[in-house]
Amino acid sequence: MPQVASNQRLTNLRERRMPASERYMAELLTEAGIRLDGQAPWDMRLNAPGVADRVFARGNLGLGESYMDGDWECDRLDEFFHRLLRARLHHKVRPSRVMFHALKARLLNRQDSRRSWQVGEQHYDLGNAFYGAMLDSRMTYTCGYWKNASNLEQAQEAKLDLICQKLKLEPGMRVLDIGCGWGSFMSYAAEHYGVECVGVTISKEQTAWARDRYPDLPLEFRLQDYRExxxxxxxxxxVGMFEHVGRKNYRTFMDVAHRCLKEDGLFLLHTIGSNNRSGGADPWIDKYIFPNGELPSLSQITDAADRLFVVEDLHNFGADYDRTLMAWYDNFKVAWPQFREQLGKRFYRMWEYYLLSCAGAFRSRDIQLWQWVLSKNGLEGGYRRVS
Incomplete structure (x- = not known):
């Protein structure tokens, strides 16, 4: 009993010395089952003062930057964000800087033809060796389909085959891949379904890698803006490109898909999506991972497709992205020693924060993964879902 009282006095003493901002942050975190300086794997441990002030001033940008700086730790960032987002704490903290960022996304076209190349240079051109160590053998940098898969390779192949089946591909067809990445879909479709593909990307590294990898397949890789x-x-x-389009260009994107699709054709759109059409871009993700990116809502996509397309099918398997991201994180950790000297400790913490915070977001169902199948005029007799 005396020991319990002593521990309580120490706790009270610490609470009296804790800055008001930390006390408030601690109160908020308890609503998500997270303790400040607790012992659970998802608890937040402070290594430096001022973290709470940065969070309340800058939202996720302050939270992420203070983690990159080593000012706080967490053994399971994925679970930290799962709990944080499931409790909807991010709706209770809306700093002015975050509100400004969302407003800027609404008013400005941050994904115009000049800025569209920025994400390729900053993110996708990190190096093919880096992504090759993290991804599957085809370098598929989008959500896998884990329904019958036991590892990343199987999940990505299952996703590619799912897309081919949903598109009802037949030998001799010509397919446009908008945002083709390293050509994972194009190569799979050509090898297994006998189609020809044209892919456009804004990444020089992706274009060079794909051309070298698939010289004998009927594939054309173009370093080109989709609008051209x-x-x-x-x-x-x-597949995984619409997140870079931006709300000011959603209709333009749909116009491009419409004008490039034959009258009896099908268009499959695979994209991460937001539950909130007014959410705007996440400022930390925008600054450090995907410049000028933005997640669309269901209503924004249907608005953009209005009078252009009939929605034949909509499939949500966003929970599978959690497992995909955790597999990428495991590969990243194993491969890190070969990149440590080149990229440095702060990059490691940044990439760890990126992969695990996103895993937690999908686990909490705060964000989604949708596959849309669209036609110009509606298929006579309807569209039969492939699962």
Whole structure:
């Protein structure tokens, strides 16, 4: 009993010395089952003063930057964010800087043709060796489909096959891939379904890698902005690129897909999505990971497709992105020694924060992964779902 009283006095003493901002942060975190300086894997441990002030002033930008600086630790960042987002604490902290960032996204076209190349240079051109160590053998940098898969390689192949089946590909078809990445879909579709593909990307590294990797397949890789494409295709696909389009360009994107798709064709759109159409871009992700990126809502996509497309099918398997991100994180950790000297400790903490915070966001169902199948005029007799 005396020991309990002593511990309580120490706790009270610490609370009296804790700055008001830390006390308030501690109170908020308890609503999510997270303790400040607790012992659970998802608890937040402070290594330096001022973390709470940075968080309340700058939102997730302050939280992420203070983690990159080593000012706080957490054994399981994925679980920290799962609990944080599931409790909707991010709706209770809306600093003015975050509000300004969201307002700027609404008013400005931050993904115009000049700025569209920035994400390729900053993110995708990190180096093919880096991504090769983290991803599967085809370098598929989008959500896997884990329904019948036991590892990352199987999940990514299952996703690629799912897309091919949803598009009802047949030999000899010509397919446009908007935002083709390293050509994972194009190579799989050509090898397994006998189609020809044209892919556009804004990454020099991706273009060079894909051209070298698949010289004998009927694939054309173009370093080109999607808005410049003006040809007809039997099928159009876009996997993990719409997140870079931005709300000011959603209709333009749909116009491009519409003009490039034959009258009897199908268009598959695979994109991460937001539950909130007014959320804007996450400022930390925007600054350090995907410049000028923004997650669309369901209503924003349907608004953009209005009078252009009939929605034949909509499939949400966002929970599978959690497992995909955790697999990427495991690969990243194993491969890190070969990149440590080149990229440094702060990059490691940044990339760790990126992968695990996103895993927690998908686990909490705060963000989604959608596959849309669209046609120009509606398929006679309807569309039969492939699962």
């Amino acid at each position: 494409v003006n040809e007809k295709f039997d099928r159009v696909v876009s």
